[in-house]
Amino acid sequence: MSTIMLSALRMTYSKAIVFRAVYYSSQPEHASKTINKVVNVAIIGAPNSGKSTLINNIVERKICAASNKVHTTTKLVRAMCFQNDTQIIFLDTPGVATEKEQKRYKLPESMINACHKSLRCADVIGVVHDISNKFTKDNLHSDVVNMLHSTQNIPSFLIINKIDRLESKRQLLSVIRNLTNGMIAGNPVQDPDTDSRKKKRERGYSHFSDIFLVSALNGDGVKDIKDYLISNAKPASLHFSPEEWTDQTPESLIQEAVRAKFLDFLAQELPYNLKIELEYYEDLEEKIICSVAVECPSDRIARLISGAGGGRLQQIKSQTRNDLVDLFKKPVVISIQLKVKPKP
Numbered sequence: 001m002s003t004i005m006l007s008a009l010r011m012t013y014s015k016a017i018v019f020r021a022v023y024y025s026s027q028p029e030h031a032s033k034t035i036n037k038v039v040n041v042a043i044i045g046a047p048n049s050g051k052s053t054l055i056n057n058i059v060e061r062k063i064c065a066a067s068n069k070v071h072t073t074t075k076l077v078r079a080m081c082f083q084n085d086t087q088i089i090f091l092d093t094p095g096v097a098t099e100k101e102q103k104r105y106k107l108p109e110s111m112i113n114a115c116h117k118s119l120r121c122a123d124v125i126g127v128v129h130d131i132s133n134k135f136t137k138d139n140l141h142s143d144v145v146n147m148l149h150s151t152q153n154i155p156s157f158l159i160i161n162k163i164d165r166l167e168s169k170r171q172l173l174s175v176i177r178n179l180t181n182g183m184i185a186g187n188p189v190q191d192p193d194t195d196s197r198k199k200k201r202e203r204g205y206s207h208f209s210d211i212f213l214v215s216a217l218n219g220d221g222v223k224d225i226k227d228y229l230i231s232n233a234k235p236a237s238l239h240f241s242p243e244e245w246t247d248q249t250p251e252s253l254i255q256e257a258v259r260a261k262f263l264d265f266l267a268q269e270l271p272y273n274l275k276i277e278l279e280y281y282e283d284l285e286e287k288i289i290c291s292v293a294v295e296c297p298s299d300r301i302a303r304l305i306s307g308a309g310g311g312r313l314q315q316i317k318s319q320t321r322n323d324l325v326d327l328f329k330k331p332v333v334i335s336i337q338l339k340v341k342p343k344p
């Protein structure tokens with residue numbers, strides 16, 4: 001299925017340009033003086049909606065750790081790509097989390113403010129929404145709506161994700177109506193059932209400039225988002241060089257990639273309680289060598305994680321390596337060791 005752009009209206013970036021002038025005034029010395037085009041895009045949304053997967057697909061590198069569990073992303077991560085003269089700087093954000101979830105998953109305090117922080121550097125906001133979740137598909141997360149209302153001066157667009165999991169396209173129009181309160185770029189969404197629009201409570205946000213329907217996993221519709229962002233980038237000198245693709249250190253990227261695989265392979269809260277540390281890292285010209293230690297709360301849990309004959313740990317290692325090869329674009333030798341937390 002290809003992307004449907006429901007509005008042809010162009011965004012206005014006047015406010016963002018004013019902000020960018022301030023943002024770039026503190027450029028590092030290495031910043032290029034050539035005038036290119038730049039767009040800073042904050043990607044926000046509910047946990048597990050596919051934010052990180054989407055960014056990785058657009059920048060064609062697994063920079064942002066992604067897993068099948070909620071709260072994979074715990075801090076702001078920048079992922080950049082450069083095409084012709086345009087740099088797109090994505091800000092991947094943690095999914096919005098309640099205080100209860102923060103305690104349950106032992107999430108870092110910094111995570112709570114990360115989303116708000118990302119909005120302060122954004123020229124445009126992309127909201128990712130999971131249409132495959134039958135409980136939440138018709139409502140935008142209330143925290144997301146509040147954030148959008150508090151930054152109404154920044155243009156925003158809606159990305160309806162996981163369309164590959166839709167069995168029927170018939171529900172699409174009603175979902176779009178709910179998520180936009182029947183309004184896109186100031187125009188009412190075509191609504192055959194006009195009476196139903198009158199009394200509905202607001203479930204979404206009425207000021208999206210555009211809507212995209214995509215599958216971040218298989219790439220359907222993703223190129224349209226990239227083209228859209230490129231066409232909306234504004235002249236600016238580069239904050240990052242064209243060769244740079246993230247603001248994260250290799251150490252942090254490796255740790256997050258390992259953490260994501262543990263989240264993928266282990267059930268419930270267990271993987272959230274593991275302490276993951278990079279013990280060795282060497283970037284040789286032809287390959288990367290690294291060693292990661294994972295601290296388990298007890299010997300029993302270490303055995304459980306390892307799986308029969310160490311099979312599960314082998315799978316985790318092999319899939320992490322694949323992701324890191326995709327990330328660094330060169331061979332990676334990785335060892336992952338389980339260590340039991342010493343008793344006090």
Ligand SMILES: Nc1nc2c(ncn2[C@@H]2O[C@H](COP(=O)(O)OP(=O)(O)OP(=O)(O)O)[C@@H](O)[C@H]2O)c(=O)[nH]1
Pocket residue numbers: 045046047048049050051052053054065066067068069070071072073074093094095096161162163164165214215216217218
């Ligand atoms: N079927 C399908 N699955 C997807 C799609 N996009 C993402 N996923 C899956 O959804 C899960 C969550 O993806 P993430 O990219 O980690 O989601 P996120 O929004 O970054 O999650 P948090 O960082 O935890 O907030 C992963 O298992 C992805 O493979 C999609 O378009 N289709």
Ligand SMILES: [Mg+2]
Pocket residue numbers: 051052053064065066072073092093094095
């Ligand atoms: Mg994420």
